[in-house]
Amino acid sequence: MYYQPAPEHAYESIRTIVNDTPHGWLVRSLHAWSAHLMVGMLFVHMFSVFLLKAYRKPRELMWLSGVALLLLVLGFGFTGYLLPWDTKAYFATLIGTEVPKSVPLLGRWGVSLIKGAEYVGEETLTRMYSFHVIVLPLIACAVIAFHLLLNQFSGVSVPVGTPVTKKPIPFFPDFAYRDLMAWLAGFAVLLILATLMPKELGEKADPMASAPPGMKPEWFFLPLYQTLRMVPATVLGIDGELLVNAVLGILIGLWALIPFIDRNSARGLKSPLFTAIGILLIAYIAGTILAGYFT
């Protein structure tokens, strides 16, 4: 293939793909934009499931596998970011791999598993590449299959309090046609973005240089980035980064366990508290993305 996962060749191989390979710019651009759209659609899907309480009994496992898929997709975003080996990719990964270090016990182990060495270098690039193209896709395929299989068993959820009166629509061909129309509309948007705003390649990374000012991660990591910026270095004697990591870990755990915590929904009753939590969370995520982007 055209891409070479080594610090001396990665950047040049991407440049060859973009400039010399027929329609290489298009393939790269489609890849990059579809990644952004996938993360965006995943958030939309997750919050629509949350606000409609579609996670309630008997779909707890579907919700759990969905949360796992969200984390996997964020993993795809993180591991794919370094691969072009340009300045932004290099320093964003350098900063990004420092953040989980403060997590007790697992932090340093996790970081060394991804980095493979003390510094972001050849080992990191080959590991990120392996995770991006082999490990994560294999896990994601299994989890997606599980998620869809559960959907086949449980069917599509209806909002709390809505009586199921209509006859269910068969997946093929009725629902498949609708799905295909939505897919074609999404593909048209992707095509317009990929051709009119192709993914740019920055300068080649220089590990010896200092990080350029104003380095920011991708938009889907901005809530974490902005929170880390807002929290002081120490809070009541506790390291600020450790505090943010601990709170984030607890929140992800609670988020995954929502179907078991929200007992009202499980009984088929309305649960306005959880609706309010969902709206607050959407507002926080949108606010921190905007604040992180514009400041």
Added chain:
Amino acid sequence: MLTFPELHDRMVVLATGLVMVLGLAYIVNKMRVRRKKASSGDIQDQ
């Protein structure tokens, strides 16, 4: 700044892609409407 051949390349790709997408959408929509009519009893399958 894009050179003219680059811009031309992109516009050709975009136009070809959109024509393909619209063509497919037209066919799928026709099949969808046909199916809808058939299931509501307007068209009896032979």
